[in-house]
Each structure stands twice: as structure tokens, then as C-alpha cells.
Amino acid sequence: MREGPDIARIASLVGDPARANMLNALMGGTALTASELALEAGVSLPTASSHLSKLMEGGLLTLASQGRHRYYGLASAQVAGMIEAIIGVAEAVGPKRVRPGPRDAAMRVARVCYDHLAGEQAVAMLDRLFDRKLLLREDNQIRLSSAGVSHFSALGIETHVKARRPVCRACLDWSVRRSHLAGTLGAAILDKIIAERWARREKDSRAVVFSPTGRQAFERVFLS
Amino acid sequence: MREGPDIARIASLVGDPARANMLNALMGGTALTASELALEAGVSLPTASSHLSKLMEGGLLTLASQGRHRYYGLASAQVAGMIEAIIGVAEAVGPKRVRPGPRDAAMRVARVCYDHLAGEQAVAMLDRLFDRKLLLREDNQIRLSSAGVSHFSALGIETHVKARRPVCRACLDWSVRRSHLAGTLGAAILDKIIAERWARREKDSRAVVFSPTGRQAFERVFLS
DNA sequence: GGAATGCTTCGATGAGGATCGAACCATGCG
DNA sequence: CGCATGGTTCGATCCTCATCGAAGCATTCC
CATH class of the missing domain: 1.10.10.10 (Winged helix-like DNA-binding domain superfamily/Winged helix DNA-binding domain)
Incomplete structure (x- = not known):
């Protein structure tokens, strides 16, 4: 008991x-x-x-x-x-919500989850990072490969930070029901997306909306 | 909102x-x-x-x-x-590690779970029954081997009872986080333990306390 | 067909806790 | 200093919901 x-x-x-x-x-x-x-x-x-x-x-x-x-x-x-x-x-x-309004649709595509990106885009990104062997699955954890370290370093994202918080962590996505990337790396990537003005945050919402050119840039860097 | x-x-x-x-x-x-x-x-x-x-x-x-x-x-x-x-x-x-009192410790060792035995002793017993091939894992179920049938029969436990309730069933142990034996066989074994006076139930508790000689007998029969 | 067992529903009781107005601190401004 | 603003504490009220005994169904055993 x-x-x-x-x-x-x-x-x-x-x-x-x-x-x-x-x-x-x-x-x-x-x-x-x-x-x-x-x-x-x-x-x-x-x-x-x-x-x-x-x-x-x-x-x-x-x-x-x-x-x-x-x-x-x-x-x-x-x-x-x-x-x-x-x-x-x-x-x-709760499948009672018949109409997934436009804002919900935007949330499904990309949104902020605490300090990192979530949604379809984020799930796709994690898949590609695995495909390109920049990240590696280990047991139930995620580890950076040496190729990944240099890759992110080239993007201006330093992954050698000494912190108690893990660099990579899997976080379950409620809309896609698969994992996306959390941890300091996930946070740094979101920071870059906002800093580069690839996307902006919706007012009073967790939704993240990409600009046309921003989406291209994001896809080139993370989904290619 | x-x-x-x-x-x-x-x-x-x-x-x-x-x-x-x-x-x-x-x-x-x-x-x-x-x-x-x-x-x-x-x-x-x-x-x-x-x-x-x-x-x-x-x-x-x-x-x-x-x-x-x-x-x-x-x-x-x-x-x-x-x-x-x-x-x-x-x-x-909740870093408030509550010191488990003596009764909790006894509960951890052996207790009643509905009508069968649970706790460290029960988990160890199920392990040994598998080791000795008296019970067999099948998918997520447990099945009696023919050797098991005769083994329990020799102990006075009849396993051919016609009942809707399964003879063997796995039940998760909250203290050990592993399975112990439920089902009619699990119930019959607990009955035997009590009938042979190897152990008695604590008053107003699910804890089961073995006597020194009772523990030896139990270990000889089920943990050897 | 009873009788027994497993489980659910009903009804009454009681306790915890969510809520807000008003009063009470703390910080910043002139 | 006084005054305004952001927050917390206090007290009283109200309401939900967890709980159990007793009674009611359903299924199986004999």
C-alpha cells in the first residue's frame, strides 16, 4: 500500500x-x-x-x-x-474536441515545450538527427556522437557545457506520440531558431510559427 | 485562460x-x-x-x-x-526517505497478497520454480510443467482442480518490483504454509512472519 | 433450483479544500 | 515620510467527493 x-x-x-x-x-x-x-x-x-x-x-x-x-x-x-x-x-x-482550430493546428506543427521545440517539426528533426548519426540511441538515453559535436559546434551551438542537466533527453510529444529532443541541446536549438528569426512565438500561446524563408533554413539545417 | x-x-x-x-x-x-x-x-x-x-x-x-x-x-x-x-x-x-519501520520490513519480506504470498520470499520462490523447470514462462503467462504437477502433488497440492481461475498467474510485487506467483497454485502454497504452521499472519496486517523452523522448512521445499 | 461468490449501486455521513473579501506586509516612488 | 502597488495571510463559507454499510445484480457452483 x-x-x-x-x-x-x-x-x-x-x-x-x-x-x-x-x-x-x-x-x-x-x-x-x-x-x-x-x-x-x-x-x-x-x-x-x-x-x-x-x-x-x-x-x-x-x-x-x-x-x-x-x-x-x-x-x-x-x-x-x-x-x-x-x-x-x-x-x-478526450476525443470530444471535434474542431481542432487553426491555432491547435499550429500547435501541432511546432510549439514551445518549456525551453525546447515540440510538435511535428521537432519529432521530424530528432528522426533526422538519428538518421545522420549525429545523435545515437543508447538504451533509453540519447548520446551525442563526435560527428554531432562538431556539427552543432559549426552551427554555433556548444555542447561541451558542464551542467547537471543532460545535453540530450527524449521528451514525449503529445500530438505525435513520439519523442522529440529536450535537454540543453534541445534548448539551444530553440534559442537558435528564435535568434535567427526563422520563427516567432505566437502571442499568448505556445505555438511557434515559421516564416517561409525560416522554414527553408530550418529544413536545410536540421531536416536535410 | x-x-x-x-x-x-x-x-x-x-x-x-x-x-x-x-x-x-x-x-x-x-x-x-x-x-x-x-x-x-x-x-x-x-x-x-x-x-x-x-x-x-x-x-x-x-x-x-x-x-x-x-x-x-x-x-x-x-x-x-x-x-x-x-x-x-x-x-x-520527495527526498524524504521514510525509514521503514519494523512492520514495513516484515511486509517487505513476506506478506499476503489477496490469497497468496508476496514479498521477497515469494519473488525468490517464483524464481526458483522457474529455475527448477516446475513452472514455465509462456508469453506473458505461466504454465505448470508435468514435473511441476507431480512435484506439487507430492506436497499434497492438487493442481488439476477444475476452476475458472487460472492455476498460475504472475502478480507484480510492489516492494521488489518483480513478479510473484498468484492463481490457485499461489493460493494453495500460502494455505500450506499456514496449515503447516511454518508462518503466521500478523494481526491487522498483511505481513507474514515465519518461525525459525518454519523458514527452514519453506526454504528446503521451495527455495532449494 | 438454491447457495455462494464477485462486484456494483444506493444512501447517508463527514472531511478536506477551494474560494474570496478584508486585513496585513513589503517594496518602490515622489 | 506618506502613498501606491504587488503579494501574502486570515477567516468564514461553501461544496465537492471519498468513504462505508446495506442492499441489489450477475454469474457460477452444487
Whole structure:
């Protein structure tokens, strides 16, 4: 019976609609203030504050104080991955959504997942990186090949960073139901896509929209 | 507030301790009956039934009716993956390693699981029965060999009983995370252990405590 | 056909927790 | 300093939902 990690505690934190909305809003990767999150969740400020302290105590959020502003963000990419997994199940079992609007379609193609790219484009990219032997599957992990190191280095992405966070990690995609690339490399690639202005983020959405020329550039570099 | 898939609904399903325990018990892939899940979750049968219907309605479980038995199992590998992700976060976030008390330790060694033996002893026993070719793995099922039939018959355990319930079944052990033996044979072995007074059940607990001589006898018969 | 077993439904009870207004801190501005 | 703004804490209210006993179905055994 009572054994192992307290999974019910974590799940019940996500299980409240107000908190779920907050976490969903934070999946965009940018930290938000309590007021913004209250608005996002549709609750009053005191209520939001109460929820935020619970999420903090549960270890799902981090807090950065800047002056009189307090920015809340997801605690880790692992937490983001868990939320993606829950979203995936919710999508799968809730086929009641008859009309996948244009915004949903855009989300399906490419979107931000915490700090890296997700969606069809991201899944295709990971496939190609495997095909080109720039990344290698090892057990259930992903490893950079030496060819991959020099390849990304040529793109201005340094992969030798010493960090506790893994360089490569697989993250399950809820729309495609296959893995895309997370980890510091996944984050760096998203950074490059935005920095090169290949794509821009939709306002108030996790969707990522490529420009025509940007898409060509992205395909040339990562999908060729 | 944006409208996405109902993630709170899914998460809240997992967020109840009783339901979380049930799902955890089902993580091994073997389907279990409502009674077994009630025991596993530590709730009454009506309560368990209520939870199970909610999990069914939420699309997290599948149901296979066999006669008057109804076996519940996880709906998909995607659901299992989601639970794994939640477990991962819970482990990362809950570094409060609770010292397992003496009763928990006893539970870990040997306990009753519905009507058969579970725990380290039970897992070791199943391993040895495979080693000695008394039981055979077939796909995901377990089958008695002819040597096994005569072996158990010599012990006074008749394995030719005509019953709808399978003679051998694998049951996932939460403490060892590996399978032990359920089914009528598993039940008969537990009966023998109790009848021979090799061990007795703790009061108000699922723990099974062997006597010194009883342990020797058990090891000679099942672990040699 | 009973009788037994496995499971679900019903009804009543109770506890946890989500919510908001108001009051209370803290920081920044003039 | 006073005042405004961003956030948290407190208290009271309300409501959902988990829980179990008892009764009701369904299936199988004898």
C-alpha cells in the first residue's frame, strides 16, 4: 500500500483546474508573476497565491524575486515532461474536441515545450538527427556522437557545457506520440531558431510559427 | 485562460491516494480484479468499485470480463508512461526517505497478497520454480510443467482442480518490483504454509512472519 | 433450483479544500 | 515620510467527493 514516492500528492497538485491552468501557462517557458497567473487561471489573487505556495511546497515551481516582483517558473524540465505526458493522455482520452482550430493546428506543427521545440517539426528533426548519426540511441538515453559535436559546434551551438542537466533527453510529444529532443541541446536549438528569426512565438500561446524563408533554413539545417 | 485538453481532470483521477495505489499496482501490466485492487489500495470494495468506474470513465483503464471475474488493467502504454513520469517527479521532489519501520520490513519480506504470498520470499520462490523447470514462462503467462504437477502433488497440492481461475498467474510485487506467483497454485502454497504452521499472519496486517523452523522448512521445499 | 461468490449501486455521513473579501506586509516612488 | 502597488495571510463559507454499510445484480457452483 503506502510505499514509494507519493505520486498522489504530485498528481493532486496538478489535479486542480486553477493550478493546472497555471502550470499550462508556465509550459511556455517564461516565468510569470502571481497576478498574471491569477488572470490565466481565472481566480482571484489570494486564491492564486494559495495555489502557488502549494505548488512551491510540492517542488513543482521555482521562485525568482526581482524587486517587488516575484516570478514563478517550472522547477525543472522533468516537471515539464510530466505535464506534457499528462496533456498527452488528456488529448488521447478526450476525443470530444471535434474542431481542432487553426491555432491547435499550429500547435501541432511546432510549439514551445518549456525551453525546447515540440510538435511535428521537432519529432521530424530528432528522426533526422538519428538518421545522420549525429545523435545515437543508447538504451533509453540519447548520446551525442563526435560527428554531432562538431556539427552543432559549426552551427554555433556548444555542447561541451558542464551542467547537471543532460545535453540530450527524449521528451514525449503529445500530438505525435513520439519523442522529440529536450535537454540543453534541445534548448539551444530553440534559442537558435528564435535568434535567427526563422520563427516567432505566437502571442499568448505556445505555438511557434515559421516564416517561409525560416522554414527553408530550418529544413536545410536540421531536416536535410 | 486558454482551453486545452482537460489535464486537471486526468491529473485529479491520479491525485486520489486510493486511485494512485490502484494504478501503481497495475503498473506491472497484469490486470487485477476489483477485490485485489481494493486490498492494494486499502479501501473497502464499494469504495474501490466507485474509484474504478471513475478511472474507466476517465479512459485510464480497460476492463476484461471473464465469467464473474472482471479484470482491470491500464488502458495503454501511454497511460503507463504518464504514471512513470509522475513517479519520476515524485521521487525527485520527495527526498524524504521514510525509514521503514519494523512492520514495513516484515511486509517487505513476506506478506499476503489477496490469497497468496508476496514479498521477497515469494519473488525468490517464483524464481526458483522457474529455475527448477516446475513452472514455465509462456508469453506473458505461466504454465505448470508435468514435473511441476507431480512435484506439487507430492506436497499434497492438487493442481488439476477444475476452476475458472487460472492455476498460475504472475502478480507484480510492489516492494521488489518483480513478479510473484498468484492463481490457485499461489493460493494453495500460502494455505500450506499456514496449515503447516511454518508462518503466521500478523494481526491487522498483511505481513507474514515465519518461525525459525518454519523458514527452514519453506526454504528446503521451495527455495532449494 | 438454491447457495455462494464477485462486484456494483444506493444512501447517508463527514472531511478536506477551494474560494474570496478584508486585513496585513513589503517594496518602490515622489 | 506618506502613498501606491504587488503579494501574502486570515477567516468564514461553501461544496465537492471519498468513504462505508446495506442492499441489489450477475454469474457460477452444487
